[in-house]
Structures are given as structure tokens and as C-alpha cells.
Amino acid sequence: MTIKKNYIDGKWVDSLSNKTREIINPFNQEVIAVVTEGDEVDAKNAIVAARSAFDHGTWPTTTATERGAIVRKIAELIERDKEELAELESLDTGKTVEESRGDMEDIAGVFRYYAEIADKDGGEIIDSPIPNSISKVVKEPVGVCGQITPWNYPLLQASWKLAPALVTGNTLIMKPSEITPLTSIKVFELMDEAGVPAGVANLVLGAGNTVGAELSINTDVDLISFTGGIETGKKIMQAASANVKKIALELGGKNPNVVFADADFATAVDQALNAVFFHAGQICSAGTRLIVEESIHDKFVNALVERVKKIKIGSGFDEATQMGPLISQDHLNKVIRYVETGIQEGATVAVGAKRPEDPELQNGFFYLPTVLINCTTDMKVVQNEGFGPVITVEKFSTEEEAVKLANDSIYGLSGGVWTRDIAKAERCVAKMRMGTVWINEYNLYFPHAPWGGFKQSGVGRELGKLGLEEYQETKHIYHNLNPVPINWF
Ligand SMILES: NC(=O)c1ccc[n+]([C@@H]2O[C@H](COP(=O)([O-])OP(=O)(O)OC[C@H]3O[C@@H](n4cnc5c(N)ncnc54)[C@H](O)[C@@H]3O)[C@@H](O)[C@H]2O)c1
Numbered sequence: 114m115t116i117k118k119n120y121i122d123g124k125w126v127d128s129l130s131n132k133t134r135e136i137i138n139p140f141n142q143e144v145i146a147v148v149t150e151g152d153e154v155d156a157k158n159a160i161v162a163a164r165s166a167f168d169h170g171t172w173p174t175t176t177a178t179e180r181g182a183i184v185r186k187i188a189e190l191i192e193r194d195k196e197e198l199a200e201l202e203s204l205d206t207g208k209t210v211e212e213s214r215g216d217m218e219d220i221a222g223v224f225r226y227y228a229e230i231a232d233k234d235g236g237e238i239i240d241s242p243i244p245n246s247i248s249k250v251v252k253e254p255v256g257v258c259g260q261i262t263p264w265n266y267p268l269l270q271a272s273w274k275l276a277p278a279l280v281t282g283n284t285l286i287m288k289p290s291e292i293t294p295l296t297s298i299k300v301f302e303l304m305d306e307a308g309v310p311a312g313v314a315n316l317v318l319g320a321g322n323t324v325g326a327e328l329s330i331n332t333d334v335d336l337i338s339f340t341g342g343i344e345t346g347k348k349i350m351q352a353a354s355a356n357v358k359k360i361a362l363e364l365g366g367k368n369p370n371v372v373f374a375d376a377d378f379a380t381a382v383d384q385a386l387n388a389v390f391f392h393a394g395q396i397c398s399a400g401t402r403l404i405v406e407e408s409i410h411d412k413f414v415n416a417l418v419e420r421v422k423k424i425k426i427g428s429g430f431d432e433a434t435q436m437g438p439l440i441s442q443d444h445l446n447k448v449i450r451y452v453e454t455g456i457q458e459g460a461t462v463a464v465g466a467k468r469p470e471d472p473e474l475q476n477g478f479f480y481l482p483t484v485l486i487n488c489t490t491d492m493k494v495v496q497n498e499g500f501g502p503v504i505t506v507e508k509f510s511t512e513e514e515a516v517k518l519a520n521d522s523i524y525g526l527s528g529g530v531w532t533r534d535i536a537k538a539e540r541c542v543a544k545m546r547m548g549t550v551w552i553n554e555y556n557l558y559f560p561h562a563p564w565g566g567f568k569q570s571g572v573g574r575e576l577g578k579l580g581l582e583e584y585q586e587t588k589h590i591y592h593n594l595n596p597v598p599i600n601w602f
């Protein structure tokens with residue numbers, strides 16, 4: 114098997130240690146690739162390349178229109194190679210190929226969106242309060258950016274960082290999750306083909322506590338953008354204080370999906386399933402906390418359980434499959450422990466809570482879709498992110514109680530409200546402390562609207578204009594057209 118390499122200063126290179134890592138297919142544990150295993154030294158080399166490209170290269174001063182054209186070209190290349198990318202993503206993560214195809218469309222859309230808005234904001238002229246002066250505000254790139262991504266949406270989360278960083282003239286070093294690097298490697302090949310200059314975009318493969326930690330602490334890095342778990346986010350925040358780096362943190366969620374009795378019942382049941390079991394629940398915004406009005410609770414749970422029993426789990430490459438495996442043995446063990454904790458705390462298993470018995474699935478990291486009822490907000494299984502195909506169900510009887518339960522969390526990433534009463538929906542979402550709230554919808558996102566968390570779900574925003582501004586410094590330029598001595602001293 115050819116060893117896949119780091120991409121530093123425009124060249125594909127092995128890590129200096131010559132260590133390698135096997136990449137495993139979560140469906141059957143087969144080795145699907147071998148990649149070089151970078152560490153702090155490789156990260157430092159990439160930082161030197163990115164620093165030099167920023168301080169001495171042409172990229173930061175290339176016009177936004179030209180940078181936008183290159184980013185548009187990346188979108189076209191992703192569309193050209195969409196099928197190959199989708200298959201790689203499914204091999205690496207276990208998600209269905211149909212899902213991965215959807216991801217690739219979203220990813221191309223993100224590159225296109227940022228290519229389009231790249232040259233649409235030329236700054237601002239301020240109405241200066243001082244005669245004979247010009248006061249203007251311009252945007253400039255932040256500098257060298259470290260970008261660290263998770264395993265659940267490897268290329269999608271990478272695209273939310275790469276596209277805005279590039280169009281705004283930054284240079285960058287990306288570290289994908291060490292267990293799912295394949296589509297990131299491929300997209301760096303495409304960025305090279307699109308004409309991104311050497312040193313502007315660098316890729317270092319390897320572990321979080323080596324490559325990731327170096328990117329976070331190194332004082333030649335000006336910004337660190339991280340998507341991943343809350344505990345890692347806290348470490349990165351601390352390390353970033355070494356040079357008061359700018360930080361953008363997209364962290365976890367424990368997201369409430371509130372269903373009122375007057376909601377469209379069938380749609381709310383269907384979307385509650387999607388909200389949590391899509392990608393086996395390995396989604397930051399998964400609607401893992403179902404909060405249902407008491408009067409419809411039993412009927413809702415029964416309908417949910419009937420549908421859950423029919424979910425087809427299997428290979429992401431089988432067109433009939435609706436849910437694939439979890440990402441790894443470690444993660445499967447974590448989900449098993451998480452459910453056991455819930456049961457010990459008093460939750461009742463309505464369906465699932467075990468591994469499938471199908472002999473064909475025994476080599477994969479599968480866990481059955483699980484519904485836990487009789488849950489209360491004080492339980493760990495309701496408060497902690499499980500990141501698996503597990504939904505907890507709580508009851509409420511008043512609108513105030515529904516909002517109170519929804520907000521009772523250290524997280525604030527996203528949430529949903531299901532009702533036909535427009536005023537009630539608006540009252541609820543106005544009080545819900547989350548970065549994204551859906552009304553009669555769940556888990557929808559697109560490049561035009563910002564994404565990010567309240568509370569411990571993160572700092573900053575990705576996507577939309579705010580996602581671009583994360584990669585920009587704001588400079589006020591004051592020009593005195595009639596300089597005269599002040600004569601104070
Ligand atoms: N808010 C969002 O948009 C969003 C999107 C996707 C995933 N997530 C979150 O990501 C988590 C799952 O992903 P994960 O298990 O890969 O998360 P993780 O925190 O374990 O790892 C994420 C990345 O951080 C790296 N890392 C680990 N330790 C590090 C360190 N000390 N310094 C620097 N980097 C380090 C890892 O190698 C990986 O590349 C979940 O909590 C999920 O909610 C959030």
C-alpha cells in the first residue's frame with residue numbers, strides 16, 4: 114500500500130520520524146490505507162512554511178477576486194471527483210455513500226459560497242467627526258491559521274475552515290482527525306491542482322497531543338480553529354493563550370428537540386428519528402434529548418419505537434442501509450458505558466441498548482438504535498454528550514417547563530421546536546440559549562447562515578459572513594489631510 118504523506122510547502126513528504134498509521138474501515142476493521150504519522154517536528158516545519166508564505170509570499174496581497182477564482186476552481190474539482198470523495202469518506206467513517214454524496218455537494222457549496230462573497234466587502238468609510246480627515250475600516254487576513262478537525266464529518270468540517278481562510282488571504286496548516294484523514298488528503302491534492310501557491314495550505318497528519326498541541330501552542334500561529342470535543346477545546350484554549358491567539362471553537366452539543374402536542378405528529382416523529390439516528394448519532398447537533406408534551410408522550414414513544422425497529426443497519430456501501438457503524442472500538446465502548454450509566458440512573462430501555470446479533474455485522478462497530486424513556490434532566494445520560502444512536506425522552510406539561518428543560522445544559526449548540534402555534538414557537542425560540550434553533554425542522558444547515566454554539570458549545574462562528582470574519586483582522590486607518598503641530602510639549 115502506498116503511504117499517504119503530509120503536504121508541506123507545496124510538496125508531499127513523509128514525516129521525519131518515518132512512523133506510519135493504519136486507517137481502519139469501521140464496517141469490518143480492514144486496513145484501507147496507511148498514512149504517515151506526523152508529530153511536533155513536522156507541525157513546526159509546516160508552520161515555518163505557512164509563516165514564510167504569509168510574511169513573504171504573494172497570497173495575502175493577491176486580490177480577493179483572484180483568490181475567489183482559485184477557491185471556485187476547488188469547488189469545481191470537488192464536483193468533478195465527487196464520487197471518489199464520497200466513497201473515500203464512507204470507507205473512512207462508515208456512513209452511507211448516499212450521505213457522503215450529500216456531504217460532497219454541501220462541501221462544494223461551501224467553497225462556492227466563499228468564492229462568491231470573497232470580493233463583495235471592500236471595507237467601510239467612516240463619517241469622520243474630525244474635519245479634513247479620512248477615516249476608513251479595512252479587513253486584512255489574520256495570518257497563519259492552525260485548523261484541527263474531527264472524525265465525524267471529516268471533509269465537511271475541513272471545508273468550513275479551508276474556504277474562508279483561503280479567500281481572505283491567510284495561510285494555514287490543517288490537522289485532520291488521525292482516524293479519518295483520507296478525504297482531507299485528497300482535497301489538498303485538489304487545492305494543489307486548483308493553483309493554491311506552495312506554503313499557503315499545508316497538511317500535517319498525526320495525533321492531537323502531538324501535531325494538534327503544537328499548532329495550538331506555537332507562537333508563530335496567529336489563529337487556531339478547532340472542531341471537536343469540549344475537553345480538547347479547553348486544552349486548546351489554554352495552549353492558545355501562549356500568544357493570545359485568536360480562537361474559534363466548535364464543540365459538542367446535547368441538543369433538545371421539543372415536541373408540543375399540537376405539532377404535525379407524523380412529521381415530528383419522522384424528524385425526531387432523523388435528528389438522532391442519522392450517521393448513528395455521531396453529529397454535534399444530533400437531537401439526542403427528546404422533550405415531549407405529556408399528553409402525547411406515550412403515543413409518540415410508541416410510534417418512535419415502531420420506526421426504530423425497522424431501521425436497516427449495515428454497510429454504508431449497501432443501498433438499503435440507513436445507518437452505519439460507529440467510528441471505532443473505543444467509541445463503541447464509550448457508547449455502551451453511556452447507556453449502562455443511563456440504565457443505572459433509572460432510565461428504561463424502550464428499544465435497543467445492545468449490539469446487533471447479525472453475524473455479518475460482528476466485525477463492525479455497530480450499536481442498535483436506542484430509545485431510553487423515563488429520563489430526567491438530572492441524569493448523566495441526559496446531560497452528557499453520548500455521540501451515538503441513543504435518544505433520551507423527557508416529558509413536560511407547560512411551555513415554560515419545556516423551555517426550562519431545553520436550557521438546562523452546559524451546552525448550547527442547537528435545538529428544535531415542533532408546534533403549529535406560530536406565536537408559541539417564536540416565544541420558545543426567543544428563550545432558547547442555542548446558536549441554531551429550528552422551528553418544525555431539524556439539523557438543517559447551509560453556507561449562508563452562521564453555525565456555532567452558545568455556552569460551552571463553543572466560541573465564534575463558522576459559515577456565513579461571520580465565518581469569513583473569523584479569518585479577518587479589522588484595521589481602522591485615520592488619515593489627517595491637514596497635519597499641524599499640537600504644541601502640547
Ligand atoms: N460544533 C460543531 O460544529 C461540531 C462539529 C463536529 C463535531 N463536533 C464535536 O466533535 C466531537 C467528536 O469529535 P472527536 O472525537 O474527533 O473530537 P476530539 O476532540 O477528540 O478530536 C478532534 C480533533 O482534535 C485533535 N486533538 C485531540 N487532542 C488534542 C490536543 N490536546 N490538542 C490539539 N488537538 C487535539 C484530534 O486529533 C482531532 O483532530 C464531538 O464532541 C462533537 O460534538 C462539533
Ligand SMILES: C[N+](C)(C)CC=O
Nearest residue numbers: 265266395396397398
Ligand atoms: C456541523 N454538522 C452538523 C455538519 C456536523 C456536526 O457534527
